[in-house]
Amino acid sequence: MSDTDDRRYHHGNLRTALLAEAERSVREHGAEQLSLRELARQVGVSHAAPRRHFPDRQALLDALAETGFERLGNELRAAVEEAGHDFQARLRATAAAYIRFATDDAALLELMFAGKHRAGAEQLVTAADRAFAVMFDLIVQGQAEGVIEPGEPERVGLVLFATVQGIASLINGSMVDAELLDGLADDAVEHFLRGSRARV
Amino acid sequence: MSDTDDRRYHHGNLRTALLAEAERSVREHGAEQLSLRELARQVGVSHAAPRRHFPDRQALLDALAETGFERLGNELRAAVEEAGHDFQARLRATAAAYIRFATDDAALLELMFAGKHRAGAEQLVTAADRAFAVMFDLIVQGQAEGVIEPGEPERVGLVLFATVQGIASLINGSMVDAELLDGLADDAVEHFLRGSRARV
């Protein structure tokens, strides 16, 4: 073959290439529309090649969800770090970052949630826990500072988590204009803090 | 044909029968798995018959979403009525009813949200507005009683709506045990009220 022809028999990086292309496609057209054959075409391999890396379509979607959780975790961590040390600023930044991710990658998040409760997805659950740990760590900080009632972070933070997730759902369902995103996130955090302040 | 053979050439009620079977199937296997041909088989008509009532698969899903909104509205209204006149009781009942619907018919709700932001779904939007009006009417009552800050109900109630929707998302995503449903709904309402009380 000519040395400018990069179509070697062995692609060399097919799994990664498929995941990258799949993520692009899911963002653009949703997970339902994703076609393994179309993916293979765009990456330049035969229709059966993906099977070597993903036993079936769902396996690819699961892998996509896993990398999604990793990316979500990174973005949340980055948001916390950029927000400095003030608790409320951190909370606001994290909520906004979560909603940002959920609306930028709505179909991916749907995938991430959908995959979590299917059997044999242990790696997925681990990845999810790692991502959500950021939020629960924040709750712990709030408790230490006395602005959030004591108790298990998973339980205390649930209302906030739910609210943030719900805002994302409403935006994705076109019940709310996406432009209101940051304002809504702030509203939600303020509401949460007013409702959560430790009462003695 | 024999008079016990109910397989007439004209089904007589095919559209309704298809929708009923589709709703059952969606509840059981999700919208993605829904197959028009399988539906036709189970209803006892040829594979092309559904096309007379729904131009394509998406049209059937839209119709399903529409009846879903009607049912949701009815259930929310029923919850309000059963709860008596006390505002907080009504709020709790409505939140619980919404979450109940969202978890019993998770796939259907997903469909309802997904369809709303596609073009040419005006009937769907109308049906959705009618369903959600129940929640906003409640907010108005709360404002009249002075326990919720004044302002447009759509904006003021949004945090509550988001929280309720988010709880449903978390339950459906197996992030929370479904048994906690009622307790969570109460938590959310209490949190919301603590955060929303009109401040003078």
Add this chain to the structure above:
DNA sequence: GCAACAATGTAGTCGCCGACAACAATGATG
């Protein structure tokens, strides 16, 4: 009554898909 016509069902076909099997080329190992 009954002829036209609209509404509603059937059969057959097309291209696409996911899954699978058999085979081919390449890379790694001893």
Add this chain to the structure above:
DNA sequence: CATCATTGTTGTCGGCGACTACATTGTTGC
């Protein structure tokens, strides 16, 4: 450098949604 695992390819299968042509039934105007 022979052998074997890895990672590609081609071919095939049944199922699907969409479409067309045709068949049956219900309805409406005369």
